[in-house]
Amino acid sequence: MSIAKKQMNAAPYAEAAAADMVTSRSFWADARGRFLKNRMAVVSVLMLVLLVLFAIFGHTIARWSYEEIDWTILGKVKTEGGPTLANGHFFGVDELGRDLYARVVQGSRTSLLVGFVAGTASVLLGSVIGASAGYFGGRFDQLVMGAYTIWISIPYIIFFVVWKAFFGRSLTQMILVIVLVNWTAGLLIVRGQVMMLKNREFVDAARMLGMSDFTIIFKHLMPNILWVIVIYTSIVIPEIIMMESLVSFLGVGIQEPNTSWGALISEGARTMTFGTLWQLAFPAAFFVVAQVSLYYIGDGLRDALDPKDR
Amino acid sequence: MLNYTLRRLLTVVPTLLVLIVFSFYLMRLAPGGPFTSERPLPPAVMANVLERYGLDEPLHVQLFTYIKNIVLHFDFGPSFSQKDRDVNDVIAQGFPVTLTYGFWSAVFVLACGIPLGIIAALRHNSFWDYSMTGLAIFSQIFPNFVLAPIMVLLFTLSWGLLPGGGWNGGQWEYIIMPAVALGTSYMAGVARLTRGSFLEVMSSPFIRTARAKGLPERTIIIRHALKPALLPTLTYMGPVFVYMITGSVFIDVFFSTGGIGQDFIDGAYSRDYSMLLGLTILYSLLTFTLNLLLDLAYAWIDPKVRSKL
Numbered sequence: 001m002s003i004a005k006k007q008m009n010a011a012p013y014a015e016a017a018a019a020d021m022v023t024s025r026s027f028w029a030d031a032r033g034r035f036l037k038n039r040m041a042v043v044s045v046l047m048l049v050l051l052v053l054f055a056i057f058g059h060t061i062a063r064w065s066y067e068e069i070d071w072t073i074l075g076k077v078k079t080e081g082g083p084t085l086a087n088g089h090f091f092g093v094d095e096l097g098r099d100l101y102a103r104v105v106q107g108s109r110t111s112l113l114v115g116f117v118a119g120t121a122s123v124l125l126g127s128v129i130g131a132s133a134g135y136f137g138g139r140f141d142q143l144v145m146g147a148y149t150i151w152i153s154i155p156y157i158i159f160f161v162v163w164k165a166f167f168g169r170s171l172t173q174m175i176l177v178i179v180l181v182n183w184t185a186g187l188l189i190v191r192g193q194v195m196m197l198k199n200r201e202f203v204d205a206a207r208m209l210g211m212s213d214f215t216i217i218f219k220h221l222m223p224n225i226l227w228v229i230v231i232y233t234s235i236v237i238p239e240i241i242m243m244e245s246l247v248s249f250l251g252v253g254i255q256e257p258n259t260s261w262g263a264l265i266s267e268g269a270r271t272m273t274f275g276t277l278w279q280l281a282f283p284a285a286f287f288v289v290a291q292v293s294l295y296y297i298g299d300g301l302r303d304a305l306d307p308k309d310r
Numbered sequence: 311m312l313n314y315t316l317r318r319l320l321t322v323v324p325t326l327l328v329l330i331v332f333s334f335y336l337m338r339l340a341p342g343g344p345f346t347s348e349r350p351l352p353p354a355v356m357a358n359v360l361e362r363y364g365l366d367e368p369l370h371v372q373l374f375t376y377i378k379n380i381v382l383h384f385d386f387g388p389s390f391s392q393k394d395r396d397v398n399d400v401i402a403q404g405f406p407v408t409l410t411y412g413f414w415s416a417v418f419v420l421a422c423g424i425p426l427g428i429i430a431a432l433r434h435n436s437f438w439d440y441s442m443t444g445l446a447i448f449s450q451i452f453p454n455f456v457l458a459p460i461m462v463l464l465f466t467l468s469w470g471l472l473p474g475g476g477w478n479g480g481q482w483e484y485i486i487m488p489a490v491a492l493g494t495s496y497m498a499g500v501a502r503l504t505r506g507s508f509l510e511v512m513s514s515p516f517i518r519t520a521r522a523k524g525l526p527e528r529t530i531i532i533r534h535a536l537k538p539a540l541l542p543t544l545t546y547m548g549p550v551f552v553y554m555i556t557g558s559v560f561i562d563v564f565f566s567t568g569g570i571g572q573d574f575i576d577g578a579y580s581r582d583y584s585m586l587l588g589l590t591i592l593y594s595l596l597t598f599t600l601n602l603l604l605d606l607a608y609a610w611i612d613p614k615v616r617s618k619l
Contacts, residue, residue, distance in 0.1 A: 150329055152549075153597040155556055158333065158590060161578035242453050246560060249455045250575055262455070269459035269564075273467065280463075284456055291451035 031227075034304040041300025044293035051290055055108040063088030064099035066106040067257035071097065083278050092278040094264075095271050103259050104282055110171060110260040112290070114244045118175045119237035122182035127229050130187035131217050134194030141191075148184055156181045156243075160252040169255040178240060186232045193225040227305040234298035238291055245287065261287040311609065311616070318605070322598050326591065327377075333590050334373050337583055344390035344581045363390065376587070386591075387584035391577065397588035400573050405592065407477055408558050408569035411485050415493040415554065423497040424543065427504025428531070434509060442501055449498035454557050458491040458564050475565040488561045496550045503546050508539040537611050544608050551600040555593055 035041055064070065070093055083092040083100075091100035133144040163169075163177040197203065198221065206216050222229075245262025247253045249269075254260050261283050268280030345351060345359050360366040364375060379385040386397035430442035452460070465487065466474035478484050511517065512535055520530045562571025570589055577585035609616045 146325075150325055150332070152552060153325075153594040154329065154333065155559065155574070155590060155593045157556070157559060157574070158336070158578065158586065161586075238450075246453070246455055250560060250563060252578070265456060265459070269455075269462075272459060272463055277463075280459060284460075287456065288451050292447070295447060295450055 027227075031304040035300050038300040038303060040296045041304075044296035044300070047289060047293040048297065051108060051286070051293070052112060055105060055112050058105035058108070059102060062090075062099060062102040062105060064102050066102040066259070067098065068102075069097045070099065083282075091282045092276070094267060094279055095276070098257075100264075100279065100282060103264060104286060107259045107261050107264045107283060108286055108290075110174075110254055110258060111241050111244060111262070111287075113171065114175055114178065114260070115237045115241035118178040118182070118244075119185075119240040120233055121175070121179045122185040122240070123229060123233045123236050125179060125183050126186040127190040127222075127225075127232075129183065130190035131194045131221060131225075133187070134191035135198055135213065135217055135221065137195075144187070144191075148187060151184055157247060157250065157252065160247045169253065171254065171258065174244065174254055178244065182236070182240065182243075185236050186229060189228055189232060190225060193228055194221055197221055197224055231298070231302050231305055234294070234301045238294040238298070241287075241290065241294075261290075311606070314609070315602070315606065318602050322595075325598070326594065329594055330377060330587070330591060331373065333587055334376070335369070337581075337586060338369055340581075344583060363388065376584075380591075386588035389577075389582055389585050391580035391582040391585070397584050400585065401570065401588065401592060404562075404568060404570035404573055407480065407567050408562060408571065410480055411488040411492070411561070411567065411569075412554065412558055414485055415489040416551075418489055419493045419497045419500055419550070419554075423500030424504050424540070426497075426501040427506075427543075428508055428539075430501065430505040431508035431512065432531075439505075442505065446498040446502045449495040453495055454491050455560055455564070457494055458487070458561070461487055461491055475567070477567045477569075484567075488565045488567055491565075492554060492557050492561050496554065499546065499550065500543055503543050504539065507542045508535065511535050511539040541608070541612055544604060544611065548601050548604050551604070552597055555596055 059066075070087075070089070072087075083090060089099050089101065091104055094100050094103060129144060133141045159177055159181050163173065194217075203216060203220060206220050211219075241261070244253060244260055245265065248260050248262035249266040251266075253263055264283035265280065265287060268276075268283055272280050343365070345356065350356075351359065357366065364372060367375075376387060379387065384398075386401070388396045389400060392400070426442055426445070430439045433439055449457075462474045465472045472483055472487055474487075476484060517530060517535060520534050525534075558569065559571035559574055561567065562569035563575055566572070570592065573585060574589045574593075576582070577589065
């Protein structure tokens with residue numbers, strides 16, 4: 001045994017090698033490191049966590065419930081309804097004398113829940129359809145693409161209207177209809193990625209091992225494009241929050257007395273001519289903070305995950 | 311090129327047909343109808359009303375009549391909620407309004423977005439570049455339904471510069487706010503995209519060659535860099551037009567412009583089938599047309615695409 005070999009077998013070397021094994025980093029660990037170095041993204045994550053905490057626990061310090069009408073203020077909203085600590089209306093009251101703080105908490109809850117649940121669900125749905133279309137190709141692909149072209153040219157508000165007439169406008173139903181409307185989210189990009197990957201050797205190998213199409217799509221292809229899906233989800237979530245807000249603004253959103261950022265902004269915009277500006281300012285501020293944070297998080301994720309940028 | 315255009319136009323027909331059938335059944339499946347109200351009509355009256363509008367016939371017969379009337383007479387049927395108008399009247403009155411500020415909005419998006427993107431790219435990492443990024447973020451977080459109230463608050467309520475709504479025959483004061491509110495976030499998107507692709511193009515070999523030939527920078531930018539740099543922007547405009555069309559519904563409602571968006575929402579509330587369907591077809595036709603124009607523009611700019619047509 002040569003000296004060099006002996007040295008290689010020596011305990012310190014083995015230890016170093018073991019340490020190296022432990023610290024050798026996966027793609028995701030790498031990405032996490034890159035994301036954490038992005039200061040704006042980290043701050044945004046903190047802001048978002050604060051918002052979520054506010055939505056979950058905010059009601060505990062509210063002195064009014066979100067549907068209770070403060071009769072002592074009703075009729076004097078303009079002069080006495082402003083934000084103050086004295087009577088427990090931290091953000092003032094809305095047009096009907098309801099506590100705006102409690103309503104903003106409730107609205108944040110709705111908007112965030114709808115955004116995250118519906119956003120993730122739609123991208124997953126779209127990705128599965130897109131991956132299948134890209135993988136199988138042929139007739140199925142043509143069918144999906146045809147449906148896609150038709151779908152995106154229908155003004156989506158019509159679905160909210162029909163759904164409302166059919167089933168109502170509870171939170172679950174809002175999420176369901178948003179997922180249905182957005183089944184095309186991520187479809188094109190995932191389809192393209194799968195079409196690119198499906199001719200690679202590892203897919204051939206999997207096929208030769210006799211794996212089913214299902215296994216190949218979900219075990220071999222999907223993990224390879226997970227980064228695309230993650231980036232896309234981070235773009236879709238703020239868009240969904242915006243969509244929910246827009247349909248609430250137009251009056252086909254969530255049912256009163258439940259509310260959302262969009263519904264609150266719309267009420268505030270209607271009453272701003274009377275000088276009750278806080279009714280627009282507070283919901284809009286929360287909306288904007290959420291959008292800014294989500295924007296930077298999406299940006300950070302793109303920088304961290306996109307292999308082209310490295 | 312002509313061949314391609316014709317082929318594209320032909321695919322519009324089956325697509326529209328599928329769309330009509332789908333929306334028709336979707337609307338009819340929902341419970342209630344244009345004449346259900348809190349105080350129900352006597353059955354005899356109801357039957358008469360339904361017969362008057364042909365709503366008592368089986369669904370597929372109604373659908374067939376509807377399509378036949380459109381094809382033969384270009385007639386989108388009567389409005390169920392606005393008694394003395396039919397859908398054609400509503401479109402004739404409202405569509406020019408929506409189209410007018412929509413057009414100016416698109417002009418605003420392109421005429422501001424592209425130059426801003428180019429300036430930011432040419433002055434890379436300068437003050438201009440950073441303020442452009444700031445603008446892009448700003449517009450992302452102030453979508454039209456937040457921007458519009460704020461603009462009204464500033465320009466109408468505080469400074470009294472512009473009217474806060476209405477149309478008044480389309481005078482320019484009435485067009486500015488709808489157009490800007492509709493377009494701002496897309497304008498920033500265009501600027502950001504143009505900046506990115508311009509940076510990429512400016513560092514490519516053929517620009518270096520042009521520089522080596524001693525061409526003046528202006529010629530390089532306008533004659534050589536502009537066309538390839540605009541390709542990604544053009545592809546982006548497709549979805550943007552779709553979003554702008556949806557956004558126009560909001561703009562119509564918020565600024566009371568009298569455009570078709572208001573009728574669309576009203577029709578949705580009063581379950582005005584023919585109104586909803588007619589406007590859906592109109593919105594979709596608009597989408598198809600704009601996308602076709604974009605594809606043609608794409609072929610015009612990119613010789614690689616042109617040769618494949």
